[in-house]
């Protein structure tokens with residue numbers, strides 16, 4: 001390492017690494033552990049004064065056509081939701097960082113409807129999509145509309161609270177078709193931003209009832 005050019009090259013390399021990781025940190029689950037692509041998690045909206053439901057589940061968001069499904073918060077407070085796993089777009093490492101581009105996939109062996117669609121989340125960016133487009137099930141890894149990022153949304157006691165963002169805007173919730181259960185959409189209105197936490201699926205917990213009908 002006597003060669004000064006090697007040393008300066010290393011210094012440049014190290015400072016580049018510092019710049020790249022600045023502001024990025026592992027996303028934490030409710031127990032404070034980093035989110036890992038090998039685990040499954042329930043995505044649970046953080047309670048607001050008015051809403052006190054359970055976790056997120058795939059659900060029909062229109063009566064016709066029934067497919068593709070959207071995503072809704074179950075109104076049942078004790079339902080943890082349906083587990084998801086995260087896939088890192090670049091496929092490197094297994095820790096999900098706050099800057100990572102991730103795909104989100106529902107995990108379930110029981111999936112009776114809309115089987116022709118994948119279980120990946122995607123933003124409806126079709127020409128017929130409303131101004132606040134729905135999050136749908138049927139995404140594809142590598143597609144721009146299926147890419148999500150997890151960003152910190154809280155400090156202190158709410159340190160493990162996050163929001164989800166996309167190329168189209170932030171993930172929010174509006175009253176959906178089933179008993180006004182909150183339905184996931186993309187919004188630019190911060191009042192509608194959906195705050196979530198990630199609860200690791202520890203055991204053989206299965207949450208299959210109320211899969212499609214949040215009420």
Ligand SMILES: *[C@@H]1O[C@H](CO)[C@@H](O)[C@H](O)[C@H]1NC(C)=O
Pocket residue numbers: 122123124125126136143144145146
């Ligand atoms: C997502 O993007 C892909 C590729 O552009 C497109 O084929 C698909 O229709 C889009 N999905 C939605 C729901 O807009």
